Amino acid sequence: MVSGIERPLDLLNVSKGKEVLVYLKGDKQFAGTLLAFDIHINLVMDNVKEMQNGEVKKNLGLTFLRGDTIICISPASTALKK
Amino acid sequence: MVSGIERPLDLLNVSKGKEVLVYLKGDKQFAGTLLAFDIHINLVMDNVKEMQNGEVKKNLGLTFLRGDTIICISPASTALKK
Amino acid sequence: MVSGIERPLDLLNVSKGKEVLVYLKGDKQFAGTLLAFDIHINLVMDNVKEMQNGEVKKNLGLTFLRGDTIICISPASTALKK
Amino acid sequence: MVSGIERPLDLLNVSKGKEVLVYLKGDKQFAGTLLAFDIHINLVMDNVKEMQNGEVKKNLGLTFLRGDTIICISPASTALKK
Amino acid sequence: MVSGIERPLDLLNVSKGKEVLVYLKGDKQFAGTLLAFDIHINLVMDNVKEMQNGEVKKNLGLTFLRGDTIICISPASTALKK
Amino acid sequence: MVSGIERPLDLLNVSKGKEVLVYLKGDKQFAGTLLAFDIHINLVMDNVKEMQNGEVKKNLGLTFLRGDTIICISPASTALKK
Amino acid sequence: MVSGIERPLDLLNVSKGKEVLVYLKGDKQFAGTLLAFDIHINLVMDNVKEMQNGEVKKNLGLTFLRGDTIICISPASTALKK
Numbered sequence: 001m002v003s004g005i006e007r008p009l010d011l012l013n014v015s016k017g018k019e020v021l022v023y024l025k026g027d028k029q030f031a032g033t034l035l036a037f038d039i040h041i042n043l044v045m046d047n048v049k050e051m052q053n054g055e056v057k058k059n060l061g062l063t064f065l066r067g068d069t070i071i072c073i074s075p076a077s078t079a080l081k082k
Numbered sequence: 083m084v085s086g087i088e089r090p091l092d093l094l095n096v097s098k099g100k101e102v103l104v105y106l107k108g109d110k111q112f113a114g115t116l117l118a119f120d121i122h123i124n125l126v127m128d129n130v131k132e133m134q135n136g137e138v139k140k141n142l143g144l145t146f147l148r149g150d151t152i153i154c155i156s157p158a159s160t161a162l163k164k
Numbered sequence: 165m166v167s168g169i170e171r172p173l174d175l176l177n178v179s180k181g182k183e184v185l186v187y188l189k190g191d192k193q194f195a196g197t198l199l200a201f202d203i204h205i206n207l208v209m210d211n212v213k214e215m216q217n218g219e220v221k222k223n224l225g226l227t228f229l230r231g232d233t234i235i236c237i238s239p240a241s242t243a244l245k246k
Numbered sequence: 247m248v249s250g251i252e253r254p255l256d257l258l259n260v261s262k263g264k265e266v267l268v269y270l271k272g273d274k275q276f277a278g279t280l281l282a283f284d285i286h287i288n289l290v291m292d293n294v295k296e297m298q299n300g301e302v303k304k305n306l307g308l309t310f311l312r313g314d315t316i317i318c319i320s321p322a323s324t325a326l327k328k
Numbered sequence: 329m330v331s332g333i334e335r336p337l338d339l340l341n342v343s344k345g346k347e348v349l350v351y352l353k354g355d356k357q358f359a360g361t362l363l364a365f366d367i368h369i370n371l372v373m374d375n376v377k378e379m380q381n382g383e384v385k386k387n388l389g390l391t392f393l394r395g396d397t398i399i400c401i402s403p404a405s406t407a408l409k410k
Numbered sequence: 411m412v413s414g415i416e417r418p419l420d421l422l423n424v425s426k427g428k429e430v431l432v433y434l435k436g437d438k439q440f441a442g443t444l445l446a447f448d449i450h451i452n453l454v455m456d457n458v459k460e461m462q463n464g465e466v467k468k469n470l471g472l473t474f475l476r477g478d479t480i481i482c483i484s485p486a487s488t489a490l491k492k
Numbered sequence: 493m494v495s496g497i498e499r500p501l502d503l504l505n506v507s508k509g510k511e512v513l514v515y516l517k518g519d520k521q522f523a524g525t526l527l528a529f530d531i532h533i534n535l536v537m538d539n540v541k542e543m544q545n546g547e548v549k550k551n552l553g554l555t556f557l558r559g560d561t562i563i564c565i566s567p568a569s570t571a572l573k574k
Contacts, residue, residue, distance in 0.1 A: 005363050008370040011392045021388070024153060025354065025397070026107065035087050041370075041394055042090040042123075048156070060103070061160030064093045066123055069107070069153045071352060071397045074376070078389030106235060108189065117169050124172040124205075130238070142185070143242030146175045148205055151189070151235045188317060190271065199251050206254040206287075212320070224267070225324030228257045230287055233271070233317045270481060272435065281415050288418040288451075294484070306431070307488030310421045312451055315435070315481045333527050336534040339556045349552070353518065353561070369534075369558055399516060399561045402540070406553030434563060436517065445497050452500040452533075458566070470513070471570030474503045476533055479517070479563045 012037045012073065019076035020045070024069045028052075031076070032063070041067030094119045094155065101158035102127070106151045110134075113158070114145070123149030176201045176237065183240035184209070188233045192216075195240070196227070205231030258283045258319065265322035266291070270315045274298075277322070278309070287313030340365045340401065347404035348373070352397045356380075359404070360391070369395030422447045422483065429486035430455070434479045438462075441486070442473065451477030504529045504565065511568035512537070516561045520544075523568070524555070533559030 005011055015034050022030045022043070032048035048060040087093055097116050104112045104125070114130035130142040169175055179198050186194045186207070196212035212224040251257055261280050268276045268289070278294035294306040333339055343362050350358045350371070360376035376388040415421055425444050432440045432453070442458035458470040497503055507526050514522045514535070524540035540552040 005372050005390075008364050008366050008372045008392055010364065011372045011390060026109075026153075027354075028153070030154070036090050036092065038090050044087050044090045044093045046160075060154070060156040062087075062093060063154050063156040064090055065154045066149070066152050067394070068150070068396070070394050071354075071356070072358070072388070072391050072393045074388040074391040078374075108191075108235075110235070112236075118172050118174065120172050126169050126172045126175045128242075142236070142238040144169075144175060145236050145238040146172055147236045148231070148234050150232070190273075190317075192317070194318070200254050200256065202254050208251050208254045208257045210324075224318070224320040226251075226257060227318050227320040228254055229318045230313070230316050232314070272437075272481075274481070276482070282418050282420065284418050290415050290418045290421045292488075306482070306484040308415075308421060309482050309484040310418055311482045312477070312480050314478070333536050333554075336528050336530050336536045336556055338528065339536045339554060355518075395558070396560070398558050399518075399520070400522070400552070400555050400557045402552040402555040406538075436519075436563075438563070440564070446500050446502065448500050454497050454500045454503045456570075470564070470566040472503060473564050473566040474500055475564045476559070476562050478560070 009037075009039070011075075012041075015073070015075045021051075021074045021076055022065065023071040024065070025071060026069075030060070030063070030065065032060075034073075035062075038067075041070055041073075043067070043070070043073070091119075091121070093157075094123075097155070097157045103133075103156045103158055104147065105153040105155075106147070107153060108151075112142070112145070112147065114142075116155075117144075120149075123152055123155075125149070125152070125155075173201075173203070175239075176205075179237070179239045185215075185238045185240055186229065187235040188229070189235060190233075194224070194227070194229065196224075198237075199226075202231075205234055205237075207231070207234070207237070255283075255285070257321075258287075261319070261321045267297075267320045267322055268311065269317040269319075270311070271317060272315075276306070276309070276311065278306075280319075281308075284313075287316055287319075289313070289316070289319070337365075337367070339403075340369075343401070343403045349379075349402045349404055350393065351399040351401075352393070353399060354397075358388070358391070358393065360388075362401075363390075366395075369398055369401075371395070371398070371401075419447075419449070421485075422451075425483070425485045431461075431484045431486055432475065433481040434475070435481060436479075440470070440473070440475065442470075444483075445472075448477075451480055451483075453477070453480070453483070501529075501531070503567075504533075507565070507567045513543075513566045513568055514557065515563040515565075516557070517563060518561075522552070522555070522557065524552075526565075527554075530559075533562055533565075535559070535562070535565070 029051040032045035036044040043065040048063040049056045050058040111133040114127035118126040125147040130145040131138045132140040193215040196209035200208040207229040212227040214222040275297040278291035282290040289311040294309040296304040357379040360373035364372040371393040376391040378386040439461040442455035446454040453475040458473040459466045460468040521543040524537035528536040535557040540555040541548045542550040
């Protein structure tokens with residue numbers, strides 16, 4: 001799966017339609033399906049769950065995330081395999 | 083409803099006139115009707131309620147929100163369906 | 165009053181000469197009459213009152229506010245009507 | 247005095263040579279005479295007094311202030327009149 | 329190994345495919361294999377481990393890191409040699 | 411001494427070779443001789459003393475200061491005269 | 493040694509290959525040999541030691557530092573001479 005990642009945005013591109021875990025500044029975590037992104041790393045995710053200490057704090061559904069609050073984005077499938 | 087979201091701003095476009103929940107930096111939450119947005123994610127919302135711990139803290143009515151304080155924007159209808 | 169708000173700055177334009185409530189980063193609130201704004205959301209307001217917990221903390225009179233400290237701007241009349 | 251304020255920087259222009267109170271991020275307040283400003287809101291003030299809780303904490307004399315630390319700038323004369 | 333580092337990004341270039349330790353703002357540390365970077369210092373790393381006080385807190389697998397949260401990036405091999 | 415200050419950077423220009431006091435974000439203060447500056451307000455100072463509560467905490471000698479951490483810059487001679 | 497510093501980046505240029513002490517936002521200090529820098533003040537340093545209260549906390553070896561986390565950069569030799 002790692003093959004084909006030449007530039008950082010390539011990982012976002014191959015993650016469209018898949019589950020991702022997003023860390024935000026201020027210790028928030030959002031889990032959901034990545035639908036869209038742009039060069040500012042603004043995202044739209046679906047079925048978003050706001051997580052806290054591994055538990056679902058709130059269901060947010062479809063959500064626009066502003067790029068400058070994002071620390072990292074990780075496809076869930078790659079975390080499970082490790 | 084997810085169909086047609088190619089770019090992040092598409093979600094804001096289809097949410098015009100609808101209820102949205104906005105998370106701001108510094109743990110503020112605003113709920114209201116999205117009227118307008120621009121590429122900086124500056125928003126105008128109507129019937130804005132400042133929320134704290136799920137309760138209405140203050141009614142602000144029509145409100146301009148500066149984009150760089152925004153963490154995420156979520157149409158309320160999609161959260162309710164989940 | 166909502167009609168005619170196509171872009172976020174339209175709300176600031178129709179609020180000139182009217183009372184507005186401004187939330188600033190760092191939990192400051194300023195109330196006063198909006199006189200002028202620019203695309204950076206720099207404002208000039210008159211009869212500015214610095215508010216804290218709903219009480220007037222200080223009268224500042226004519227004041228220039230730098231846009232990047234602003235969270236939101238709300239015309240007072242629309243809050244009262246709700 | 248309000249007449250003639252079409253754009254936010256107009257207030258800084260008419261305040262040159264006059265006493266102003268400046269709020270900075272991090273709860274600092276500087277009082278002094280405004281000598282110069284630029285479009286970044288960088289300022290030069292003279293006879294600057296660093297204020298804390300209404301008292302003079304330090305005399306700084308001539309001072310360059312970097313614009314991005316500034317919250318607001320208020321001509322002292324307009325505050326006194328209210 | 330130091331030879332050939334003319335510009336800061338040269339170190340990132342020679343570190344591709346190698347283990348790196350990344351310090352993020354807010355006291356987070358990520359260890360993993362550097363796969364890609366761009367001029368904003370956005371990174372993609374594989375086999376990412378979120379570290380806290382020298383221990384693995386969470387396995388994140390493939391991860392996109394946004395450049396503006398990064399403090400420093402250090403190839404692990406050079407730290408071990410010292 | 412105030413004459414000739416048309417723009418904020420003029421004060422930095424006439425302060426070259428003189429003692430200045432610099433306030434940094436995060437409550438640091440540096441005192442030293444201003445050698446050079448640029449439009450980002452990056453500075454080079456010599457004989458820099460890191461100050462805390464009016465006492466010298468550390469001698470840093472020649473130092474490059476990044477502009478975006480600077481709050482204000484004040485020529486020491488103008489403070490003493492007041 | 494001060495001669496020849498016309499612009500702030502000149503000090504970084506003459507410090508290449510020499511020991512420098514770097515203060516970062518969030519009270520971190522890195523000591524090491526400056527190898528490279530760019531106009532964003534991104535640095536590469538070698539033999540980097542993360543310092544805390546004057547003691548070595550961690551050896552990081554070769555390290556890329558992102559410019560926007562840097563407060564100041566000071567050649568060690570100039571501090572010792574004072």
